[in-house]
Amino acid sequence: MKSIKDTVSIVGMGCCKFGELWDKSREDLIVEAAYEAFEDAGLGPKDIQAAWFGTQVSAFSGQVVAHALKLPFIPITRVENQCATGQDAFRNACYAVSGGFYDIAMVVGMEKLKDEGFSGLGNFPANPGESPTKINTTVQAPARFAQLASRYFNRYGLSPEEGKKTLAKIAVKNHHNGSLNPKAHFQREVTLEQVINAPMMSYPLGLFDCCGVSDGAAVAIITRPEIAKKLNPAYVNVKGLGLSCGYMEFVEDDQYDMTHVEETVHAARQAYTEAGIKDPRKEIHMAEVHDCFTITEMVIYEDLGFSPRGKAKEDIDSGFFTLEGGLPVNPDGGLKSFGHPVGASGLRMMYEVYKQIQGKAGPRQLKRADIGLCHSLGGHPLASFTAGITIIGRA
Numbered sequence: 001m002k003s004i005k006d007t008v009s010i011v012g013m014g015c016c017k018f019g020e021l022w023d024k025s026r027e028d029l030i031v032e033a034a035y036e037a038f039e040d041a042g043l044g045p046k047d048i049q050a051a052w053f054g055t056q057v058s059a060f061s062g063q064v065v066a067h068a069l070k071l072p073f074i075p076i077t078r079v080e081n082q083c084a085t086g087q088d089a090f091r092n093a094c095y096a097v098s099g100g101f102y103d104i105a106m107v108v109g110m111e112k113l114k115d116e117g118f119s120g121l122g123n124f125p126a127n128p129g130e131s132p133t134k135i136n137t138t139v140q141a142p143a144r145f146a147q148l149a150s151r152y153f154n155r156y157g158l159s160p161e162e163g164k165k166t167l168a169k170i171a172v173k174n175h176h177n178g179s180l181n182p183k184a185h186f187q188r189e190v191t192l193e194q195v196i197n198a199p200m201m202s203y204p205l206g207l208f209d210c211c212g213v214s215d216g217a218a219v220a221i222i223t224r225p226e227i228a229k230k231l232n233p234a235y236v237n238v239k240g241l242g243l244s245c246g247y248m249e250f251v252e253d254d255q256y257d258m259t260h261v262e263e264t265v266h267a268a269r270q271a272y273t274e275a276g277i278k279d280p281r282k283e284i285h286m287a288e289v290h291d292c293f294t295i296t297e298m299v300i301y302e303d304l305g306f307s308p309r310g311k312a313k314e315d316i317d318s319g320f321f322t323l324e325g326g327l328p329v330n331p332d333g334g335l336k337s338f339g340h341p342v343g344a345s346g347l348r349m350m351y352e353v354y355k356q357i358q359g360k361a362g363p364r365q366l367k368r369a370d371i372g373l374c375h376s377l378g379g380h381p382l383a384s385f386t387a388g389i390t391i392i393g394r395a
Contacts, residue, residue: 003274007098008238009228009395011221012041015351018216018338019185026058026112027068029217034069034108037219042231045069048221049102051076054089054109055343065108083290083378084243085109086346087388090220091241097222104227109348110217111341141292142210146202149295151258153204156310164204166313167294168195171208173322174291174330178337180363185214185339209294214339218347220354225395234358235395239371240275242267242389246379263387264303264377271373271389272305280305284327284391285368286356288349290377291334300375301329323364331356331364342378349374350390357394370394 014036016029024032038044048069053062053076062076079089086109093105153163172192178184190208198206228235244266268280277283287304291297298316301307306327307315315321321329332338332352335345353372355361361369371393379385 004241005239005274006237008094009225009235011228011232011235012037013220013351013354015218017183018214020114021215030068033217033219037221041221045071048106049104051106052089052093054079054085058112081386084376084386084388085343087376087390104223107220109344111343112215113213114215142202145293146205149204155259168192169316170294170297171195174334174336177331178333181333184333184337186337211292211335212339214341216341216344218344218351236354236357236392237395239393240271240391242270245386246384248384260303263385267387267389268304271391275391284373286372287329289375346376
């Protein structure tokens with residue numbers, strides 16, 4: 001199989017402020033993110049030859065992007081792959097540009113969830129093949145990920161108190177990072193005591209262990225390196241892509257251990273192979289990961305090879321994943337600070353890594369920022385996931 005490495009460049013990115021954006025339409029969010037990307041790339045709507053649009057429930061065709069940006073009769077493909085939607089849209093656009101079918105393409109991720117009328121992610125099917133009108137209230141995400149936490153604590157010998165305190169440190173870290181980010185939904189620090197003593201959602205996960213629901217959009221403009229050099233000297237190259245879909249292994253395999261996510265392992269392996277990464281703990285300088293719950297981020301550390309199995313607690317306690325640590329994770333605040341507008345989250349992560357590589361991340365700027373990883377994870381919790389990985393780096 002061919003590698004995508006250094007065959008596609010990002011020349012422009014934009015991201016709107018995430019939040020409960022009651023006063024803005026879907027089109028408003030797209031315009032805000034897209035015109036930041038246009039300005040960054042020195043391009044306009046008429047320069048875009050094709051677009052990919054990632055959204056889960058906020059639009060049923062690519063026409064909303066054409067309407068918002070007045071794109072002149074170009075092909076626009078709508079992509080949906082649960083919480084990996086934004087990264088999968090980016091992946092598809094990269095292959096089209098790398099293959100030479102288009103010179104300049106746009107990727108849009110957008111979700112407008114607060115207007116849906118649901119307190120969570122909305123009325124999605126509980127299982128593959130089920131009617132979209134069915135809600136299975138017994139398998140909501142907090143309860144499933146709470147099982148992951150309890151099983152992890154048991155397997156690796158953490159008392160409930162130790163485990164909960166460890167998870168709380170992840171929430172404190174991400175909220176601190178988000179407090180430095182003007183585009184984040186939640187820009188407030190929290191203390192360890194606040195996280196530990198917060199109202200319980202599903203034991204052992206409390207309120208601050210869970211991400212919120214937001215509206216948001218992010219945009220990337222991509223091309224090939226030989227074109228990128230003429231457009232934006234600060235362009236960033238794609239180094240590796242990975243995507244993995246599960247097969248309901250939780251149901252099929254009675255040995256499923258419930259302390260890791262195999263889809264993340266496989267997607268990371270694909271991306272690492274393309275990027276030539278042998279030791280991710282040392283070679284990846286930063287990561288944006290899918291912290292829908294604090295336990296998810298903790299398990300992701302191990303699934304991505306950042307921490308040895310069962311040893312993530314030691315790295316959390318040492319501050320290894322903080323802004324000042326050896327491998328900062330979620331320097332923009334993650335889903336904990338941005339919430340999770342499904343189609344937008346993957347590109348929002350990429351926006352942060354892109355800015356970090358360019359040295360434009362403001363008070364969050366990292367000392368070492370040449371290559372970064374973005375990770376998305378979505379699906380039916382602890383039954384079948386889709387994991388997406390994108391690695392981008394300095395050209």
